[in-house]
Every structure is written in C-alpha cells, then in structure tokens.
Amino acid sequence: MEKERSKNMKFIQGRVVSDKMDKTRVVLIESRKRHSRFKKLILRSRKVKIHDEKNTSAMGDLINAIETRPLSKDKHYRLFKILEKAK
Numbered sequence: 001m002e003k004e005r006s007k008n009m010k011f012i013q014g015r016v017v018s019d020k021m022d023k024t025r026v027v028l029i030e031s032r033k034r035h036s037r038f039k040k041l042i043l044r045s046r047k048v049k050i051h052d053e054k055n056t057s058a059m060g061d062l063i064n065a066i067e068t069r070p071l072s073k074d075k076h077y078r079l080f081k082i083l084e085k086a087k
Helices: 002-008
Strands: 011-018 024-034 041-051 062-067 077-084
Touching (some): 011 077, 024 062
Parallel strands (some): 041 077
Antiparallel strands (some): 062 077
C-alpha cells in the first residue's frame, strides 16, 4: 500500500523567498521550457506556499517539498528536506 502511494506523490524543488509567516514558507519554483515555435528557452516561475511544522527553513534555503492534502486555502505542500542552507 505504501509503495503505491509514494509513486503518485509530487515533489517540488525551489528557494525560500519568505519566512515571515509562522509554519509557512513561500517557495519560488523556476522552470525552463523551450518555445515550440522559436526554440528559445523561456524561464517560468511561480510561488507556492508550503507547510514547515518546526520552522526549520530560512530565507534563501534550497528545499524539497512533497504534495499533501490541502492544509489551508493556499497550502498543498509540506517541507520534505532542506537541500542547501543559505549562507
């Protein structure tokens, strides 16, 4: 049962851009896509709110988040791992 659930979970990776809320972090996710007609790389970005139960991440950290049930109106991800601490 656990193996089936782990296949469907989505992971996101990004930088923490705001840590001013309690137990909530705002993460900037950047992705590069190639334009279908002009073949130029386009940088797309979006901001996602994630749940950080112990307030361990700080601004500038590179983190990995996992999809979870809706925790609030905006939060659908929770902190999984801190990949790199900010300097």
